[in-house]
Amino acid sequence: MKCLVTGGNVKVLGRAVHSLSRIGDELYLEPLDDGLSLRTVNSSRSAYACFLFAPLFFQLYQAASPGQDPLRCKILMKSFLSVFRSLAMLEKTVEKCCISLGGRSSLLVIQLHCKYGVRKTHNLSFQDCESLQAVFDPASCPHVLRAPAKLLGEAVLPFPPALAEVTLGIGRGRRVILRSYQEEEADSTVKAMMTEISIGEEDFQQLQAQEGVAITFCLKEFRGLLSFAESANLPLSIHFDAPGRPAIFAIKDSLLDGHFVLATLLEPSPHSPELRQPAPPLQAPSTPHPDDFANDDIDSYMIAMETTVASEGSRTLPSISLSPGLQPPCNCGPNSEEENEAEPSAVPGTPPPKKVGAEVEAGVGRPGRSSLRNSLPPVPVPFAVLRLRPGRGTLPPGPQPRAS
């Protein structure tokens, strides 16, 4: 893979990396025929982000060397970010940026050509990886908001930096309301201030949602995308469904598109009675892909995030599956018994269970307790977490342990 970014686009790329760095610790770089994709997912799998830069974004774009399959790689976000750390510097001194993968060296090489002929070469080590792909479909979300990023950026500005989550809903008179979300157990100093912003319908380019709907999601990731969208002066679309189902934040122009998929809290805040709506009726299981999870009705609350496997069958399992140490206490969900049966258990000495997201199942039915923060401990989480799983056919041969 080889691509060349010039002029102001270097800064655009840098900003995209900055906003991705708000989410995950690892960056998945995948050259595709329709552009270069940068993706990340956070450690608790509650947020996923991807940017796709179209070939036209680059002065030169070559997804793969002729006659070769495109390579994809996973690198530490921190090391990639360090190349683009100073946006001011990118703007002031960098004239072009050349990214190449899979040359003679087994390194990701990023070359910055700066003013005065100075050339910076970063040789970053990377890991082979599977494609990271969240399964989501904005078209399936019944509710859509679209507004200039500037409007939303200014709307979230008054929220304190430490605030973790924000509730977005449609209030009376179809006004769009953004309100700080507070946990029931938050201490009084945090509870001391509640911020609410209300924006008239007329400021939105699209508002397709009835009064009373509301979702609660993480502010930090949202801010990350907003700052990118603001700098690119793009409108931001928010596609969402019932609380607990992921919300999709999307930006698009002719050269790039970006999607952030964030988990939402299962129940709206009890502090917002007028935003509350009756709990969504449980739908029939509607997993995006019928598979071995089909009998698991919790799946309807999740995004199935699929990791497709490259052509070589011998590849190791995706490293994005959660460690087996995260088995939650299983006495709290109404479905817990069923769940246990469906879950391979972590028997010492056997292959670790490859199904992830078990903590989610256990946590359903305990709304409003935990937060969406990245540093989530492996305890019950009251909302849908993105599900990552290996592609079909990647499970190692051998007996799959099942709970007795």
Added chain:
Amino acid sequence: MPLLNQQIQDEKDYSLVASLDNVRNLSTILKAIHFREHATCFATKNGIKVTVENAKCVQANAFIQAGIFQEFQVQEEPVTFRINLTVLLDCLSIFGSSPMPGTLTALRMCYQGYGYPLMLFLEEGGVVTVCKLNTQEPEETLDFDFCSTNVINKIILQSEGLREAFSELDMTSEVLQITMSPDKPYFRLSTFGNAGSSHLDYPKDSDLMESFNCNQTQVNRYKISLLKPSTKALVLSCKVSIRTDNRGFLSLQYMIRNEDGQICFVEYYCCPDEEIPESES
């Protein structure tokens, strides 16, 4: 400054008397070498040299020549004492480190001799602060024996070109490798960190390059933790001279222009970290 003069009955008693209208002309230069607590001061009739060392591998010298001071008298030569640099800098900025525009802090500095404290009289807007700093037994400083006749490669760069490079150094790398060569890559800074390696190349015909005199390819590694403090001098400077001698010792000379447009120099010496096997270089 009649008040200040009253306090010094007889200037003949002092081995060092120096006064300065703008204390920042001194404090700025001292900050450029402030990476250790203690410093050794040498005063001759030419000025004051302040030396800070670390790990017997790196030495920083700040030269404040006599001309920077409005008054400068040295009775016996050389006047030598060791002092707590942190405390000295705290005292010099006792009226604030970033004063309001138009106000200057004046300084009068007196040292009576071995065993006596260093006296500082700082005055701003008619307010005088008197500081007495205990002096310590001077320590012998390292002699790097860096002789210009042994210099193999020498580059003078505009500091602007190095500033960003130094501020963004990958600190997970243990060493900074400096390549100076008459051929490509001419001048290269490399780090080898957890995430991978980085190289920063400066072509010899770059506008940042004031002069380029490299006679022989040299690749030397220096402990990054020892060189990083020189960033303090780098950010203040307008030009930097980078020299290496036949033993691979590094000399960094920073030209610093003070608020009155006078030129001062800060110099860093550093030992190379290790011999690099031929195959790697």
